[in-house]
Amino acid sequence: MHIPDGYLSPSTCAVAYAAALPVWYLALNKVKRLLHTRMVPLLALFSAFSFVIMMFNLPLPGGTTGHAVGIAVATIVLGPCASIVAISTALLIQAVFFGDGGITTFGANCLNMAMVGSFIAYWTYTLVAGRSVLQSPRRVVAAAIAGYLAINVSALFAAVEFGIQPILFHDTTGAPLYAPYPLSIAVPAMLIGHLSFAGLAELVISGGLVAYLQRANPDLLAFSMRSADVQPKLAGPGIWRSTRALWYGLAALMTLTPLGLLAVGTAWGEWGTDDFANAAARQEILHASGNVAPPVAAPQGMERLSSLWTAPIPDYAPSFMHSANYGYILSAVLGAGLILLLFLLVSRLVFKRDSAGL
Amino acid sequence: MCAPSPVVGRHRQSRRRFADRFADDLTRALARAFDAEATSAQRGLLQGLDPRFKLVSMLSLILCAVLAQSLTLLAGLFLLAVALATLSGISPARLGQQVWLAVLIFTGVIALPSIVIVPGEPVWQVPWLHWTVTLQGLRSATFLIGRAETSATFALLLVLTTPWMHVLKAMRALGVPVVVVAILGMTHRYIFVLLQTAMQMFEARRSRIMAPMDGAQRRSLVMAAAGMLLAKSFQLSSEVHLAMVSRGYRGEVHLLHDFHARWRDWCVLLVALSLPAAILWSQR
Amino acid sequence: MNGNVFELDAVSYRYQDKVALDALTLHIRRGDRVALLGANGSGKSTLLRLLDALYFPSAGVLKAFGEPMSEAALADDAVNFAFRRRVGLVFQNPDVQIFNPTVFDEVAFGPLQLGWPKAQILEQVDAMLERFAIGYLKDRAPHRLSGGEKKRVALASVLIMAPEVVLLDEPTASLDPESQSEVIRFLVESRNTGRTVVTATHDLDIVEDIADHVIVLADGKVAGEGKPGEILEDVDLLRRTRLAHAHWHRHADGEMHAHLHSHRHHHDHHDGPERPRLITGKK
Numbered sequence: 001m002h003i004p005d006g007y008l009s010p011s012t013c014a015v016a017y018a019a020a021l022p023v024w025y026l027a028l029n030k031v032k033r034l035l036h037t038r039m040v041p042l043l044a045l046f047s048a049f050s051f052v053i054m055m056f057n058l059p060l061p062g063g064t065t066g067h068a069v070g071i072a073v074a075t076i077v078l079g080p081c082a083s084i085v086a087i088s089t090a091l092l093i094q095a096v097f098f099g100d101g102g103i104t105t106f107g108a109n110c111l112n113m114a115m116v117g118s119f120i121a122y123w124t125y126t127l128v129a130g131r132s133v134l135q136s137p138r139r140v141v142a143a144a145i146a147g148y149l150a151i152n153v154s155a156l157f158a159a160v161e162f163g164i165q166p167i168l169f170h171d172t173t174g175a176p177l178y179a180p181y182p183l184s185i186a187v188p189a190m191l192i193g194h195l196s197f198a199g200l201a202e203l204v205i206s207g208g209l210v211a212y213l214q215r216a217n218p219d220l221l222a223f224s225m226r227s228a229d230v231q232p233k234l235a236g237p238g239i240w241r242s243t244r245a246l247w248y249g250l251a252a253l254m255t256l257t258p259l260g261l262l263a264v265g266t267a268w269g270e271w272g273t274d275d276f277a278n279a280a281a282r283q284e285i286l287h288a289s290g291n292v293a294p295p296v297a298a299p300q301g302m303e304r305l306s307s308l309w310t311a312p313i314p315d316y317a318p319s320f321m322h323s324a325n326y327g328y329i330l331s332a333v334l335g336a337g338l339i340l341l342l343f344l345l346v347s348r349l350v351f352k353r354d355s356a357g358l
Numbered sequence: 359m360c361a362p363s364p365v366v367g368r369h370r371q372s373r374r375r376f377a378d379r380f381a382d383d384l385t386r387a388l389a390r391a392f393d394a395e396a397t398s399a400q401r402g403l404l405q406g407l408d409p410r411f412k413l414v415s416m417l418s419l420i421l422c423a424v425l426a427q428s429l430t431l432l433a434g435l436f437l438l439a440v441a442l443a444t445l446s447g448i449s450p451a452r453l454g455q456q457v458w459l460a461v462l463i464f465t466g467v468i469a470l471p472s473i474v475i476v477p478g479e480p481v482w483q484v485p486w487l488h489w490t491v492t493l494q495g496l497r498s499a500t501f502l503i504g505r506a507e508t509s510a511t512f513a514l515l516l517v518l519t520t521p522w523m524h525v526l527k528a529m530r531a532l533g534v535p536v537v538v539v540a541i542l543g544m545t546h547r548y549i550f551v552l553l554q555t556a557m558q559m560f561e562a563r564r565s566r567i568m569a570p571m572d573g574a575q576r577r578s579l580v581m582a583a584a585g586m587l588l589a590k591s592f593q594l595s596s597e598v599h600l601a602m603v604s605r606g607y608r609g610e611v612h613l614l615h616d617f618h619a620r621w622r623d624w625c626v627l628l629v630a631l632s633l634p635a636a637i638l639w640s641q642r
Numbered sequence: 643m644n645g646n647v648f649e650l651d652a653v654s655y656r657y658q659d660k661v662a663l664d665a666l667t668l669h670i671r672r673g674d675r676v677a678l679l680g681a682n683g684s685g686k687s688t689l690l691r692l693l694d695a696l697y698f699p700s701a702g703v704l705k706a707f708g709e710p711m712s713e714a715a716l717a718d719d720a721v722n723f724a725f726r727r728r729v730g731l732v733f734q735n736p737d738v739q740i741f742n743p744t745v746f747d748e749v750a751f752g753p754l755q756l757g758w759p760k761a762q763i764l765e766q767v768d769a770m771l772e773r774f775a776i777g778y779l780k781d782r783a784p785h786r787l788s789g790g791e792k793k794r795v796a797l798a799s800v801l802i803m804a805p806e807v808v809l810l811d812e813p814t815a816s817l818d819p820e821s822q823s824e825v826i827r828f829l830v831e832s833r834n835t836g837r838t839v840v841t842a843t844h845d846l847d848i849v850e851d852i853a854d855h856v857i858v859l860a861d862g863k864v865a866g867e868g869k870p871g872e873i874l875e876d877v878d879l880l881r882r883t884r885l886a887h888a889h890w891h892r893h894a895d896g897e898m899h900a901h902l903h904s905h906r907h908h909h910d911h912h913d914g915p916e917r918p919r920l921i922t923g924k925k
Contacts, residue, residue, distance in 0.1 A: 042592075048591065052552045204577065521781060547783070
């Protein structure tokens with residue numbers, strides 16, 4: 001899941017860094033305020049732990065093995081903000097010192113795994129575990145689900161980042177400059193791998209460690225929720241408040257992008273292959289292109305591309321958009337944005353309920 | 359007594375594979391660290407540069423590799439990486455073993471299908487399968503592999519020719535907060551402690567197990583090791599915290615570094631920064 | 643001000659329902675070399691951490707240099723830095739003590755926290771490394787150090803601040819014999835330097851060399867106090883506090899027996915009045 005250098009274009013990397021920087025800044029400040037002198041040793045040790053866990057070859061049901069990142073464990077034990085810092089640290093050392101993951105793509109990797117992963121895990125766990133007793137099996141299940149979802153949503157974000165590369169970035173001959181596979185291949189490929197192996201590994205590690213901690217060291221489990229020696233909770237509505245605006249903004253941007261294009265209507269270039277055969281459409285194209293007649297048949301490449309990209313996953317091309325290209329960039333962005341929005345709204349309800357009970 | 363039964367043999371083999379694979383990973387990590395320390399102490403072109411300038415220059419070169427839109431430019435950057443390595447006492451053979459092979463396998467496997475999937479000018483028809491290899495596919499795969507290899511080489515050169523702590527302290531020049539640098543330094547330090555602890559746990563368990571383990575048993579072994587490691591991490595962190603407080607730590611991180619920039623460093627930086635600028639300008 | 647560096651008055655320390663120290667009353671005089679004896683779990687480490695103001699008493703009063711110690715008292719930066727410079731603790735596990743990426747950084751850590759000027763720090767660190775003969779380890783990473791080297795680094799990083807009081811937690815544990823004797827040499831040479839040294843150990847063999855005064859702890863309470871000679875002779879005390887041990891050995895004339903191991907450096911076996919009681923009952 002660690003994206004190496006060269007798979008994402010510089011602009012994609014820049015956008016990812018731009019998204020990551022404010023989250024890092026906020027998370028770091030929050031953790032500094034909460035942990036004081038404990039911050040450096042606690043986060044350092046946990047990052048080291050996370051790093052070592054990423055090296056474990058987990059035996060999975062079915063006889064295979066997989067590697068886990070430990071996102072849910074970090075979030076459950078440390079809370080989402082400290083988890084963001086700890087996992088980002090582990091990822092940085094992996095990238096720079098061990099060459100696992102790229103340097104230009106470090107921002108994207110952190111965004112996918114440390115940030116999105118931590119928040120998804122946090123919300124899922126809080127939602128599913130509810131107010132159950134520390135030792136209850138419900139928490140184990142909650143942790144397992146949190147881990148599974150976190151890694152898969154991370155994988156989805158990575159897949160979207162891959163998938164938009166070939167459309168947006170190619171050289172003069174039309175060859176993709178970065179990740180060559182479009183969404184219709186990138187998304188299924190990433191998700192299949194993660195819904196099965198990586199997801200299972202994450203599920204096993206998250207559930208397993210929480211179960212282990214319940215028996216051996218329940219204190220650690222309560223660590224992020226304890227108001228004891230480490231200042232009031234690391235987890236809880238506080239973090240939610242400070243980053244809420246950020247997440248809503250991100251989700252809104254993602255879901256609103258299709259509307260911009262809707263307003264313009266069928267913009268120049270957004271034609272489907274059948275448009276070239278349809279007389280009415282041909283007229284439209286003629287007018288829009290300064291009266292240059294469109295070719296009689298759809299360009300070969302486009303022909304091949306459109307069937308390739310719309311056939312496998314029909315829902316990816318919303319019906320009102322004939323063009324394959326924009327249709328599915330939008331679908332992807334929309335999809336990711338909707339997932340985020342879903343989590344945001346659900347956890348808003350959860351927290352509202354919680355604060356009402358206070 | 360005859361030869362061990364194939365069933366038992368296979369189980370034993372898979373048990374060995376399981377624990378030994380982790381041992382291999384650990385050894386690889388340690389070897390990488392020792393290697394880096396030894397190489398950064400040698401005399402060479404890159405070793406002699408101020409770490410701050412080196413860091414920024416390397417980042418700049420990696421950026422070039424990612425910005426490049428012509429294969430010739432990419433090839434040129436790759437050759438530059440090899441040249442820098444050789445001038446720093448790192449042979450291409452070593453580069454091949456430490457980074458080229460791994461990247462080729464990983465990215466190669468991912469890039470391979472693209473030569474038939476990416477649409478464009480057909481170049482060759484795969485016999486029996488009727489898959490068409492396209493020019494665009496080939497170019498795309500070459501870009502991907504080329505970029506991955508070149509960037510990875512530059513990154514490795516940075517790490518091999520600079521003591522890790524200097525890399526971290528150099529990050530201060532880029533505006534990375536002191537606290538982050540402190541955490542990074544300490545994380546790196548304790549990765550090795552935890553790796554060794556994990557190894558010992560596996561060894562201890564392994565020596566007590568007589569019968570071959572099935573999947574569920576192996577899973578619980580790993581889980582127990584992971585759990586103990588987690589508890590140990592927390593315990594260590596508490597103790598380290600006490601040790602830090604005992605020597606006066608109050609939350610302020612202070613770093614001592616003695617970097618002195620020379621003419622040579624400024625020249626290198628200038629060249630390194632002008633490259634991506636030139637590329638961007640030519641792509642305007 | 644009296645000559646006591648530490649004064650404990652009915653000090654208790656409770657941690658998670660466990661009473662680690664139970665109403666301890668003792669004092670440690672300036673310039674003394676004290677050995678804290680006790681089996682594992684007797685509270686030695688906890689006491690050392692209380693003396694180093696890493697933990698604070700749950701009950702009772704702990705005074706250091708005549709001033710009562712509490713979290714509030716150390717909240718002031720100036721007070722904290724002054725205390726940290728005057729008292730140093732060498733932890734049992736060197737991996738805990740050595741948390742910086744290189745040996746040089748480690749030894750420089752204390753002075754950096756205390757705000758010494760950079761030039762002075764560089765000079766002092768080099769001097770310390772020389773004194774402990776670890777100059778060649780300057781840029782070495784901790785995971786590449788041997789046990790003995792780690793101990794020397796730990797000592798250097800504490801002593802660079804020239805503390806008046808040095809606390810050591812099991813300094814000879816898990817060290818090879820050569821490193822052990824180095825540590826012991828340091829402790830022996832502390833006599834007459836005016837420095838107060840408190841060593842927690844359960845290694846009875848070295849007690850006579852490293853200490854002028856012994857405090858025996860058991861179950862968080864003081865079980866005995868006195869000169870090393872007296873304490874080591876008090877077999878009942880040693881047995882009660884789980885510090886005594888017996889082992890079989892063979893003599894030159896072929897006889898094999900076991901008796902409680904007296905840690906005095908001289909004892910007679912078959913002749914002389916100091917013949918120890920044999921466990922086997924053979925006379």
